[in-house]
Amino acid sequence: MTQPFHLEPVPIRMIRCAKTFDGGVRVLDPVDLEIGGGETLVLLGPSGCGKTTLLRLIAGLEWPDAGGRVVFGGEDVTALPIERRNVGMVFQSYALFPNMTVAENVGYGLRVRGIERLERARRVGEMLEMTHIAPLADRRIDQLSGGQRQRVALARALVVRPRVLLLDEPLTALDAKLRDTLRLEIDRLLQDLGITAVYVTHDQAEAMALGDRIVVMSKGRIEQIGTPREIYRNPASPFVAGFVGTMNRLPAEGGGGLLRIGGATLPWSGPMGPVEVMVRPEDLTVEPEAGAEGYTLPARISAAVFLGDRTRLVAETSDGTELTIDTDPHRPFARGDQIRLRIDPSRILSP
Amino acid sequence: MATGGEGSGAGALPLRSRRGRTTPSLRLTGRREAVLLAGMLAPAAVVFSAFFLVPLARLFAIGGSGAAGWSAYLSVLTNPAHLSSLVSTVLLSLAVTAVTLAIATAAGLFLERNRFPGRSLLVALLTFPLAFPGVVIGFMVIMLAGRQGLVGEVSRALTGERLVFAYSMTGLFLGYVYFSIPRVILTVMASAEKLDPRLEEAARSLGARPWQVMAHVVLPALKPAFLSAGAICFATAMGAFGTAFTLATRIEVLPMTIYTEFTLQANIATAAALSFVLGLVTWVALALARNFAGSSVAAAG
Ligand SMILES: Nc1ncnc2c1ncn2[C@@H]1O[C@H](COP(=O)(O)OP(=O)(O)OP(=O)(O)O)[C@@H](O)[C@H]1O
Ligand SMILES: [Mg+2]
Numbered sequence: 001m002t003q004p005f006h007l008e009p010v011p012i013r014m015i016r017c018a019k020t021f022d023g024g025v026r027v028l029d030p031v032d033l034e035i036g037g038g039e040t041l042v043l044l045g046p047s048g049c050g051k052t053t054l055l056r057l058i059a060g061l062e063w064p065d066a067g068g069r070v071v072f073g074g075e076d077v078t079a080l081p082i083e084r085r086n087v088g089m090v091f092q093s094y095a096l097f098p099n100m101t102v103a104e105n106v107g108y109g110l111r112v113r114g115i116e117r118l119e120r121a122r123r124v125g126e127m128l129e130m131t132h133i134a135p136l137a138d139r140r141i142d143q144l145s146g147g148q149r150q151r152v153a154l155a156r157a158l159v160v161r162p163r164v165l166l167l168d169e170p171l172t173a174l175d176a177k178l179r180d181t182l183r184l185e186i187d188r189l190l191q192d193l194g195i196t197a198v199y200v201t202h203d204q205a206e207a208m209a210l211g212d213r214i215v216v217m218s219k220g221r222i223e224q225i226g227t228p229r230e231i232y233r234n235p236a237s238p239f240v241a242g243f244v245g246t247m248n249r250l251p252a253e254g255g256g257g258l259l260r261i262g263g264a265t266l267p268w269s270g271p272m273g274p275v276e277v278m279v280r281p282e283d284l285t286v287e288p289e290a291g292a293e294g295y296t297l298p299a300r301i302s303a304a305v306f307l308g309d310r311t312r313l314v315a316e317t318s319d320g321t322e323l324t325i326d327t328d329p330h331r332p333f334a335r336g337d338q339i340r341l342r343i344d345p346s347r348i349l350s351p
Numbered sequence: 352m353a354t355g356g357e358g359s360g361a362g363a364l365p366l367r368s369r370r371g372r373t374t375p376s377l378r379l380t381g382r383r384e385a386v387l388l389a390g391m392l393a394p395a396a397v398v399f400s401a402f403f404l405v406p407l408a409r410l411f412a413i414g415g416s417g418a419a420g421w422s423a424y425l426s427v428l429t430n431p432a433h434l435s436s437l438v439s440t441v442l443l444s445l446a447v448t449a450v451t452l453a454i455a456t457a458a459g460l461f462l463e464r465n466r467f468p469g470r471s472l473l474v475a476l477l478t479f480p481l482a483f484p485g486v487v488i489g490f491m492v493i494m495l496a497g498r499q500g501l502v503g504e505v506s507r508a509l510t511g512e513r514l515v516f517a518y519s520m521t522g523l524f525l526g527y528v529y530f531s532i533p534r535v536i537l538t539v540m541a542s543a544e545k546l547d548p549r550l551e552e553a554a555r556s557l558g559a560r561p562w563q564v565m566a567h568v569v570l571p572a573l574k575p576a577f578l579s580a581g582a583i584c585f586a587t588a589m590g591a592f593g594t595a596f597t598l599a600t601r602i603e604v605l606p607m608t609i610y611t612e613f614t615l616q617a618n619i620a621t622a623a624a625l626s627f628v629l630g631l632v633t634w635v636a637l638a639l640a641r642n643f644a645g646s647s648v649a650a651a652g
Contacts, residue, residue: 061552082555089556095549099571108567109557153553160557 009037010073010163010196012058017068019053028053028220030068037073040190040197042211044204046243050220051200052168058198059166060085072163085164088157092169094149096141102152103128103137109160127159130189147178154186158193165190165197171206183209204244208232216240232280235349241278247349248279248323259345262317264297266345281312281326283347286333287340296340299323304333315339407630410623417620424624433608433625439520440605441632444588447524448581451531455580456573458532459539474540478533485530485593492526492598493517518599526594531587535580542576543569575644582640586633605629 012035019028028050035041043051056062058070060082069078077085096105104111107124115123128134131151136144144152150170157165170186171179187210190197201207207214208228216223216231216239224236235241238249252261252275259268261277287296299315302322306329313325313333325341327333415421427433462474480488496502496517506514516522546569554564592606605625613622 059556061555082552083558083560086558087556089553091549091553093547093549095547095553097550097554097568097571099574108554108559112554112557112559112563112567156553156557 008163009039009194011035011037011039012164012196012198013069013071014054014058014064015069015071017054017057017064017070019050019057019062020065026220028057031222033215033222033225035196035198036212037196038194039212040187040199040210042207042214043198043200043217044202044207044211044214044244045217045223046202049217051202051217054217055166055168055198055200058164059087059089086160086162088160088162088165090150090153090157090165090167090170092172094146094153094173096149096152096156098141100141101137102133102139102141102144105141105152106155106159108156113160123159127155130158131155132185146174147182150174150182154189158189158195163196165195167197167199169200169202172201172203179206186210207244214244216243218243233349235278238278241349246281246324248281248284250277250279250317250321250323251319252277259348261343262297262319262321264295264341264343266295266343266348268345278349279343279347280349281324283344284323284325284327285342285344286313286325286327286331287342296342298338298340301333301335301337301339304335304337313339315341407627410627414620414624414627417618417624419620423620424628426621427625427628432603433621436603436605436608437628437632439603440589440629443520443524443527443591443604444585447527447531447588448585450524451528451535451584452577452581454528455532455535456539456570456577459536460543460569462536463540463543474536477536480530481533481537483530485526485591485595486597488526488530489594489597491529492522492594496522496525518602520602522598523591523595523602523604526598527588527591530594531584535584538576538580539573542573546572578640578644582637585636589629589633589636 012033014031014033016030016032017028018026018030020026031054043054045051053062057064057068060070060077060080064070064078069076071077072085082089097108100108103121103124106127107120110120110123124137125134128137131154133148133151133155136148136152141149141152153170167186171182174182183206190210199207199210201210211228213225213227214231215225218239224231224240226234226236231240231244235244235247241247250261252259254260254268254270254272254275257268259266259270259275259277297317299317301313301315303314305312309329310326311329311331311333313327315323315325317323323341333339414423417423419426422429427437458477462470462477483491494500496515498513498515498517500515500517503513503515506512550568550572551564554568559567590606591604592610595602595604595607596610606629609622609625609629612618612625
C-alpha cells in the first residue's frame with residue numbers, strides 16, 4: 001500500500017440547526033452538534049429519523065431553518081452551497097458518472113478544479129492504489145461490481161482532499177461479507193487519513209465498529225451522543241436501549257435494599273416501587289438446576305439457536321416475560337428445557 | 352423450414368417447447384410453433400408488403416423508366432436545381448433539428464425541474480402543435496410573419512418598414528421549429544425525469560459549477576434522448592411538404608421539387624427518383640441515430 005497523504009483535521013460545529021421542508025413538516029428539531037477534527041461520527045437511527053437530512057445540512061445540500069449555523073473549523077459555511085464547501089460525499093447508490101471511466105470518475109473533482117493533466121493522473125493513480133482498484137482504471141462503470149463501485153466512489157470523494165468526508169449508508173447495498181471487508185477498509189482509511197468523517201447508517205453493528213462516537217437519532221431528535229461503549233452500556237433512553245443491541249426488559253419491584261424480579265431477589269440500591277430493569281443477553285447466566293435458589297430466576301426455553309460462537313436462547317419466565325440469553329455454545333439446550341437464570345446486579349441497566 | 356429439422360425436433364418437443372415458452376426469444380421448435388409464428392407475422396407482412404415493399408420497388412423501377420433511364424438517380428447530383436434543392440433541404444432540416452433541440456432542451460429541463468402554478472397548462476400549450484397538420488402550421492407562420500402578419504405590423508410601426516419573411520426558407524424554418532418543439536420537449540422531459548439527482552449532487556460536491564454539472568453530467572445523460580428526438584425531428588423536416596406548400600410554391604425544398612416535377616412537368620420518373628433519394632437520406636439519418644443511441648445507451652449501462 002502506498003503511503004497515504006494526511007489531511008488537516010477540521011472540526012465541525014452545528015448550532016441550532018433545524019429543518020422544515022416545504023409544506024411545514026419539521027423533520028429535524030434544532031440540533032447542536034460538535035464533531036472533533038479527525039473524528040468519525042456515526043449517525044444511527046431507524047428509517048426516516050432524519051439522518052440523511054442532518055448529513056445534507058452539513059454537506060450544503062439543504063439549508064437549515066433560520067437561525068441555524070454550520071461552522072467548519074473557524075469558517076462559517078452556512079451560506080455556502082456544497083460546491084464551495086470542499087466536502088467529499090459518498091452515496092448509497094454510488095452515484096458514479098456512467099459516461100466516464102473509473103479513472104475519469106476519480107479525476108473529476110481535480111478536473112473541475114483545473115488541476116493540469118499530469119498532476120491529475122498522478123493523484124488519481126495514488127488514490128486508485130490506496131483503494132485497491134488500480135487495475136480497474138480504464139473500466140466503464142457498468143463493468144464493475146457493487147463493492148468495486150463503492151471503492152471508486154470513495155476514491156472520487158477523497159482525491160480532492162476534502163475538509164470533511166460524508167458517507168450516507170455507503171455499504172447498505174452490498175452483501176454481508178463484502179460489507180464487513182469494506183467496513184474494515186473504510187475504518188483503516190479514515191484512521192490513516194485523519195479526516196473528519198460523518199457516517200450515516202441504520203446498522204448498529206456498523207455504527208459500533210466505525211464510530212469514535214455515535215449519535216442515536218429518533219423522529220428528528222438526537223436521543224444520545226456517546227462512544228459505542230457508552231451507548232451500549234448506558235443507554236440514555238428506552239429507545240436507545242432497544243435500538244442498539246438486544247435488550248431484555250423485566251418488570252421488577254424495588255424495596256428494602258432488595259430488587260424482586262419474578263422469583264429472584266437481588267441486592268438493590270435503585271428506586272423503590274415498581275421499576276422496569278434492563279439486562280443485555282450476555283449478562284444473563286444459565287445456572288445448573290440446583291443453583292442458589294434465591295438469586296436465580298426460573299424460565300423455560302422456547303427457542304435455542306446455535307450461532308457458532310454462542311447459543312442464543314429465548315426463554316419465558318413464569319409470568320410470561322420473554323428473555324433473550326446468549327450462552328456457551330458447547331452446552332446442549334433444547335426447547336422445553338427448564339433453566340435458572342442468574343442476573344449480575346452490577347450489569348442491570350436501569351433507565 | 353426443412354422437414355429433417357422438424358422430424359428431429361418432434362421427439363424432444365414437449366421439453367423444448369416448454370423451454371421455448373420461458374425464454375424471452377421465441378424459437379421455432381416444431382411445426383405448430385412455426386405455423387403459429389407465421390400466422391402472427393402474416394398480417395404485418397401483408398401490410399408491410401402492400402404499403403412499403405411493393406410501392407417502394409415500383410417507385411424504384413419508375414425512377415429508372417424515364418427518358419434518361421437509370422441516370423435519373425444521378426440527376427440529384429448532376430442537375431444543379433435538384434442538387435441545390437437537396438442541399439437546402441438537408442441544411443434546413445439540420446438547422447431545424449439543432450435549434451429545436453436547443454430550445455426544447457432548455458424548456459424541457461426547466462419544466463421538469465420546477466413546480467409552479469400553471470405548469471401543466473404550460474406543458475399542454477407547448478405540446479399543442481403536436482396535433483396540427485402542416486397546413487395549419489403554415490397558416491400560423493403567415494399570421495405571424497406574412498404580409499398582414501403581426502411582425503409586419505410591429506416592424507412598420509417601429510421602423511416604417513414592413514418585415515415579411517413568411518414566404519421563404521425563414522418562414523418554413525420557423526414553422527418547423529414550432530412544429531417540432533413539442534415532441535422534443537416531451538422526450539427530453541421523460542428522459543430528464545429519470546436522471547438520478549444524486550449524480551448532480553456528487554458532481555457539485557466535487558466542486559463542479561452549475562454549467563459544469565450541466566455539461567458533464569446532465570447533457571451526456573440526455574444524449575440518447577437527443578439522438579432519438581433529433582432523428583425524428585430531422586426526418587420530419589426533410590419531408591416538410593404541407594407547410595412549404597402553404598407558404599409558397601417557390602420554396603426550393605425537395606418535397607416541393609418532387610411535387611413540381613410530378614404535377615407541373617409530368618416528369619414522373621424524375622419525381623420518383625427524387626422521392627427515392629429523399630426516403631434514403633431520411634432513412635440513413637434515422638439508422639445512424641439509432642446506431643449511436645444504441646451504443647451510448649450500452650455505455651451508460
Ligand atoms: N425533500 C423533502 N421534502 C419533504 N420531506 C422530506 C424531504 N426529504 C426528506 N423528507 C422527510 O424527512 C424525514 C427524514 O428523512 P431522512 O431522509 O433524513 O431520513 P433517514 O433517517 O435518512 O431515513 P433512511 O434511513 O430511510 O434513509 C422523512 O420523513 C422524509 O419523508
Ligand atoms: Mg437516509
